[in-house]
Amino acid sequence: MPPNTRDDEIRQPSVPTMDRMGKRRWLYPDRRKGANASKRKTTAFGLIVFYLVAPWLQWNGTPLLRFDVIEKKGFLFGQILHLSDAALIAPVLAAFALLLFFATSIKGRIWCSYGCPQTVFVEWLIRPIEELTEGSAHHRRRMDAGPLTILRMTRKAIKHILFLVVSSIVANTFLSFFFGPARIATWMVSPPQEHPVAFLVMSAVMLGFYLDLAWFREQFCAFLCPYARFQSVIIDHDTPTVVYDSVRGDPRGQARKSAVAPEKKFGDCIDCQLCVRVCPTGIDIRNGLQLECIMCARCIDACDMVMTNLGRPKALIKIASQNEISGQMRVPFWKRPKTLAYGAALVLMTSAGLVRVLSRNALDVTILRAPGAPYTQMPDGRFGNLFIIHATNNTAQPILLNFKIKSPDGAELLCAQCQVKIEATNDLRVSAVIMFEQKLANKVITILNSSTGDEATSVLIGPN
Ligand code: SF4
Ligand code: SF4
Numbered sequence: 001m002p003p004n005t006r007d008d009e010i011r012q013p014s015v016p017t018m019d020r021m022g023k024r025r026w027l028y029p030d031r032r033k034g035a036n037a038s039k040r041k042t043t044a045f046g047l048i049v050f051y052l053v054a055p056w057l058q059w060n061g062t063p064l065l066r067f068d069v070i071e072k073k074g075f076l077f078g079q080i081l082h083l084s085d086a087a088l089i090a091p092v093l094a095a096f097a098l099l100l101f102f103a104t105s106i107k108g109r110i111w112c113s114y115g116c117p118q119t120v121f122v123e124w125l126i127r128p129i130e131e132l133t134e135g136s137a138h139h140r141r142r143m144d145a146g147p148l149t150i151l152r153m154t155r156k157a158i159k160h161i162l163f164l165v166v167s168s169i170v171a172n173t174f175l176s177f178f179f180g181p182a183r184i185a186t187w188m189v190s191p192p193q194e195h196p197v198a199f200l201v202m203s204a205v206m207l208g209f210y211l212d213l214a215w216f217r218e219q220f221c222a223f224l225c226p227y228a229r230f231q232s233v234i235i236d237h238d239t240p241t242v243v244y245d246s247v248r249g250d251p252r253g254q255a256r257k258s259a260v261a262p263e264k265k266f267g268d269c270i271d272c273q274l275c276v277r278v279c280p281t282g283i284d285i286r287n288g289l290q291l292e293c294i295m296c297a298r299c300i301d302a303c304d305m306v307m308t309n310l311g312r313p314k315a316l317i318k319i320a321s322q323n324e325i326s327g328q329m330r331v332p333f334w335k336r337p338k339t340l341a342y343g344a345a346l347v348l349m350t351s352a353g354l355v356r357v358l359s360r361n362a363l364d365v366t367i368l369r370a371p372g373a374p375y376t377q378m379p380d381g382r383f384g385n386l387f388i389i390h391a392t393n394n395t396a397q398p399i400l401l402n403f404k405i406k407s408p409d410g411a412e413l414l415c416a417q418c419q420v421k422i423e424a425t426n427d428l429r430v431s432a433v434i435m436f437e438q439k440l441a442n443k444v445i446t447i448l449n450s451s452t453g454d455e456a457t458s459v460l461i462g463p464n
Contacts, residue, residue: 250269367458
C-alpha cells in the first residue's frame with residue numbers, strides 16, 4: 001500500500017480514506033492522553049472482557065445470549081426462543097433498535113464511541129498492537145515511506161501474526177454466539193476433515209475479521225455500518241455531537257503571528273492540525289458535522305491539550321448541540337418530539353415483549369393435521385384422523401408429557417409416544433391417531449397434557 005505523507009493526511013479529499021484517484025489513504029492517527037481517552041479506555045476494557053466471556057455466561061441454566069443455528073433456538077436472558085416465537089422475537093429486536101435510536105437522540109453517537117465492538121477492538125487492541133510492533137504514528141508513517149528493510153518486514157510480520165491471533169479469538173467468540181463455545185472448542189481441537197463445513201465457516205469468519213481489523217478498519221463505519229447511515233434522520237439540532245466552536249476559533253491562524261501582523265485578529269484555533277492528526281477516521285471536525293465522526297472525542301482531548309499549553313480555556317472542540325454552538329438554549333429531551341416518539345415506541349415495544357414473556361406457557365402444545373387423506377375408515381366401522389402433536393418446552397427443565405383426550409367423550413387416542421419426557425428447551429412432534437364414531441365428525445377435539453394442564457384443539461373430520 002503506497003504510504004501517504006502527513007500533508008496528504010491533512011489535506012481533506014471528499015472521502016477521508018481515499019485520495020483523489022480513488023486509492024486508499026492509509027491513516028496514522030496520533031494518540032494523545034486526555035480525560036475522554038481515559039473514560040473510553042476503562043469502558044473498552046470492561047466491554048472486551050464482557051464480549052469475550054458473554055458466550056460462556058448462563059442464566060437459569062440456559063445460555064445468557066445465544067442464537068443457536070444448529071438447534072434452531074435462541075436464548076435471551078433466561079427466555080428460550082423457538083422458530084415459532086416471532087411474536088416475541090419481533091418486539092425484542094424492535095426494542096433494541098429503538099433503544100439505540102433513543103440513546104442516539106439524547107446522547108449522540110454514544111454507541112459508536114463507547115460500545116461498538118468494531119471501535120472497541122480496533123482502537124483498544126489493534127492500534128496498541130500496531131504501536132507496540134511498529135512504533136508511534138510518526139514512526140509508522142516514516143517507516144512505510146522508506147525502503148522495505150529486513151527490520152521493517154520483521155516488524156510487519158510480527159504485527160500481522162498478532163492481528164491473526166486477535167482475529168481468531170474475535171471470530172471464534174463471535175461464532176460462539178451462534179454455535180455455542182463448547183462446540184467451537186471441540187471444532188478447534190479436532191482435525192478439519194472431521195468437520196469440513198465448520199472448518200470452512202470458521203476460516204472464512206476469521207479471514208473476514210482479519211481483513212476488517214487489519215485493513216478495512218475505519219472504512220467499515222463510513223461505508224458499511226447501517227447505523228451510521230441513520231444518523232442524519234435520528235439526530236436534530238439539539239442532539240449533542242462533537243463540534244468545533246467556530247465563533248471562538250475562527251479566523252484560524254498561528255497565535256504568535258499576531259505579533260507579525262498585529263492588525264489581524266485571530267481566533268483561538270492556531271491551525272496546528274492536531275485535531276485532524278489524531279482523528280481515527282481522518283476527518284477535520286472544523287468542517288462541521290460529518291457522517292464519519294464516531295464521536296470518539298480524541299480531537300477534544302488533543303485540542304484541550306493545545307489550549308492548556310497556550311494558557312487558553314479548553315473546549316474549543318467539545319460535545320455540544322448545534323443550537324448551543326449558535327448561542328441558543330438547548331431544548332431538554334422531554335420537549336423534543338422526535339426523541340419522545342422514539343421513547344414512546346421503545347416503551348410500547350418493550351411492553352409488548354414483556355406481555356408476551358409473562359403470558360408465555362412453560363409448555364406450548366399445538367395439533368397439526370398430518371398430510372394425506374383427511375380420514376380413514378377402520379374395520380370396526382369407526383373413523384380415524386391422523387394428527388401431529390407438537391409440544392415445545394419453554395423452560396430449562398424437562399417436562400413430562402401425558403396426552404389425553406379431554407373432549408368429546410367417546411373419542412379414543414392411539415399414540416405410542418404420548419407418555420414421554422420432553423427435554424429442557426426442546427420441542428417434540430408425536431404422531432397420534434384419534435378414533436371416533438361418525439356422530440363425532442366435525443366436532444372440536446381437545447387434547448390435554450394432564451401433567452401440566454396445557455391443551456390444544458382441532459376438528460375431527462369424517463364423512464358428512
Ligand atoms: S487542535 Fe485545536 S487549535 Fe489545533 S487546529 Fe484543531 S481546533 Fe485548531
Ligand atoms: S472528529 Fe473527533 S470525535 Fe469525530 S471521529 Fe474524529 S477525532 Fe473522533
